[in-house]
Amino acid sequence: MQKRAKFGIGIGIIVASLACLAWMGYGESKTYYHTIAELQVLQGDALKQRMRVGGTVAPGSIHRLSGRVDFVLDGEGKSLPVSYIGSDPLPDTFIDKAQALVEGRPATDGRFVAEHVQAKCASKYEAAPGGNATAATSSTQPSSR
């Protein structure tokens, strides 16, 4: 019984400390997914969360400005103005009518401030087999997603 107790304690310590680390990592990196329509009815603390929003890049809406790129995402009949402020060049697949996934936080003026952008040309490719999901998409910085 004593042996079992030793094993139990050893295993318990390992699992508990890993669970603790997992909880910290979760808190640091959790990102909420919202549709454009959902985003517009969010209130209070929910607006301060880090989130991902997907949609289609509205044709002609991409404006490259100093230090940021503005564009509009369309989805479910609603549209969302986005400002990309990341330092990396936008992916090659980021063009009019591309499907895009932006990650960041909503600003108080109704714009969405994106730090990362993933984009995929409309249904041109399948995902890469067994490889990396980014094979189907290109993103500004997969390392920090």
Next chain:
Amino acid sequence: MDVFGSFALLLAFVCAAYALVGGIFAIRTRHPLLIKSTRQAGIATCGLIFLATFSLFYLFFSDNFSVAYVAGHSNRDLSSFYKVAALWSGQEGSLLFWSFLLSIYVFSVLIAYRNKNGELMPYVGVVLAGVQIFFLTLNNFIASPFKALGVPAANGAMDLVTRGDGNGLNPLLQYPEMVIHPPNLYSGYTGFTIPFAFALAALLARYPGEKWIHLTRKWTMIAWCFQSAGILLGAHWAYAVLGWGGYWGWDPVENASLLPWLTGTAFLHSVMMQEKRGMMKVWNVWLVFCTFLLCILGTFLTRSGVVSSVHAFAQSNIGPWFVGFLIAIMLVCLGAYWKNRDYLASENQLDSVVSRESSFLFNNLILLVSCIAVVSGTLFPVFSEWITSNRISVGPPFFNKVMIPIGLLLLFLTGVGPLLAWGKTSTESLKRNFGWPLAIGLLAGGVLFVLGVRDFYALICFILCVFVALTILMEFYRGAKVIRSRGGASLVESAFELTMRNTRRYGGYIVHMGMVFIFIGLAGAAFNRDVQKEMQLGSVLQIGPYELHLQGLDTKAEKNYTADRLIVEVIKDGKPLMMLYPERRNFPANQENGTMVAIASSAKHDLYVVYAGQSPESQQPVIHAYLNPLVKWIWFGGMIVVFGTLVALLPNRRSVLVLAGVPQAAPAGSMPQTMTAAPILKEGHD
């Protein structure tokens, strides 16, 4: 040829159905002719899948753009090399490729064991046919690669009947690794079907445990070897092609490939507990079941995009089929286990916390916990949506926080485990085996600290790497010394002889050594640096000891693409070192761009230069340069891992075992095969 291919697939489905249903009857009736005919149906299924796959290859090589799949994934200018890769670049083709690779395994098993293990093989045949039927259902009815172009498809894009040229292959896939990475990874995924089939069959047939473990050992190692190579090739591809300076981003698809590797690794270790001590039988069976389930889950995650496709990206129609299949496997496994659980009773109990058994137990526990962490992190969006109706994802910080300590714990066990004795280890033996390696490891850590290495995890990792490498080298040295004292051969020759006498054990050590190299490389990531700069002709970017001078831009027209190249001169300490040519490639067939990173790699670090695009304001080229220490060690370690696995697959030199223990000194210079083994080598340790 497309009709031929789809007919072959249909016939394969019929044969597999016969192998399954006939096989069940054969098990019940034990009729020898029925057993034989179902086995032959299994072999025929494989042959027909081979034919279907070759006909798809033929369609690609003959530029037959009347087939939707070919038109969607190839074009005339695509080189033959990449036409091979085009076969598995899309959903339909890669599912057929799954069937194809599985068929190679099934075919080998059915042929190799046709006159052996009579009680077990009919069960194995039934399980294998069941798995094949699932994939043939997808190949035939859900995602056929032979659909003609012009048949109205669901997405409405295929209204053209004749096409002069195809859409071309995704530029990201036009890279040499993409030709070898998916076959490796898929060979890993499919390969785990064999141990699964044997485990389930043994459970159903109540076949002796050590026999099925013995039968599947090689198959598991082959699958594991492919899986390891596949994961590393994928990482190298991501590193060289995606241009973000890293090789692992905890992407759902990457994680999917890691999961079966984790449980497969646990299984490779815990089988030794069953072989030596008759313990962990239930655990082993469930590890194999889980590994196979994770292979299917991995294929599902890769193919269906259930995690990465969140809201924005279209989901595939194969998802429900995979979920159904996963549930079906789980029910069959649970049923088989519940019915025959008494057959899995353990023969021994753990004796001591400091023993080989407990190190295996902890190794398994940690691998399992890491697997659970990766599964939960990967599927977090799916689970969180079920539970809270909010879709939440977790990113690299979550995985790194959990997986780095886990990796270090595993590394520690890699050094400690193999040297602990079965049963109980004395304090004296602990001191003898670990005293020096630990002391030198700590000394190395101290030196690194003085040299400025301050990252906690990296420092621990380096200390452990030195410690583990020394324990492994000491094992080789001790064994080789004994052989040398008897035969007079050189130390290197003796070490070779030692390895050949017990390939499994020493091959395993070589694999461990490879893992040490990989960990050294991974620890290097703590010191990555990067600089991004808008460059004019003649301007300089400084990173670490290097100066990058932009000398010019040019355009290079190739058959399938046009490349915009930056001509970058690298200068170190005022002396010109080399030229680098980072590229951006434009593929006219699909109007897509691709990046070709320029990497100057050395054992110390990689200088990784990306032509990141043009600045939106000035239209000047932007260079993103990274200095990534020790990355090369990862790829080198990967090669050692594969080499070690191959060594472990070799048969032992058996003559030695016969002669073992005979006290007879061989004359100097005699052939190593004639040498007698020292008693120390006679112990059956793995």
